[in-house]
Amino acid sequence: MSFKPQGHAERQTTASEAKRAQMEQFRAKFGANDPNFAARQAERVKLAAARAEREAERAALKAKLAAEEAVRKAAEEAARKIAEQEALVTAEIASREEADRAVLAEAEAKAARDARYAARKARGIKRGKK
Numbered sequence: 158m159s160f161k162p163q164g165h166a167e168r169q170t171t172a173s174e175a176k177r178a179q180m181e182q183f184r185a186k187f188g189a190n191d192p193n194f195a196a197r198q199a200e201r202v203k204l205a206a207a208r209a210e211r212e213a214e215r216a217a218l219k220a221k222l223a224a225e226e227a228v229r230k231a232a233e234e235a236a237r238k239i240a241e242q243e244a245l246v247t248a249e250i251a252s253r254e255e256a257d258r259a260v261l262a263e264a265e266a267k268a269a270r271d272a273r274y275a276a277r278k279a280r281g282i283k284r285g286k287k
Contacts, residue, residue: 163171277283
């Protein structure tokens with residue numbers, strides 16, 4: 158090794174050769190040459206398939222719950238609208254009954270006033286004038 162400073166290209170070449178050598182060592186140690194590699198790879202594939210199946214089940218369950226929630230909300234909204242309409246009808250009926258009672262009370266008061274007037278007239282009493 159010399160004490161001459163290396164240029165950028167030389168450093169890049171040296172680094173890529175070192176990376177390549179490390180990769181070859183790794184492949185030799187853990188690659189397809191390992192007798193358990195196929196078994197481990199099959200286990201990974203099996204686990205990935207099971208994971209995908211569980212995710213699909215979760216997605217289906219989530220969609221089912223969302224649909225049930227939408228149906229429940231629609232039913233609640235319909236029930237709320239019906240309750241509002243019933244409340245409006247009840248209020249309208251109560252308002253009409255109150256108006257009828259007021260008209261009836263007014264008619265009774267008028268009848269009582271007319272009866273008093275007729276009784277006074279029958280007695281011959283004039284009210285207010287002397």
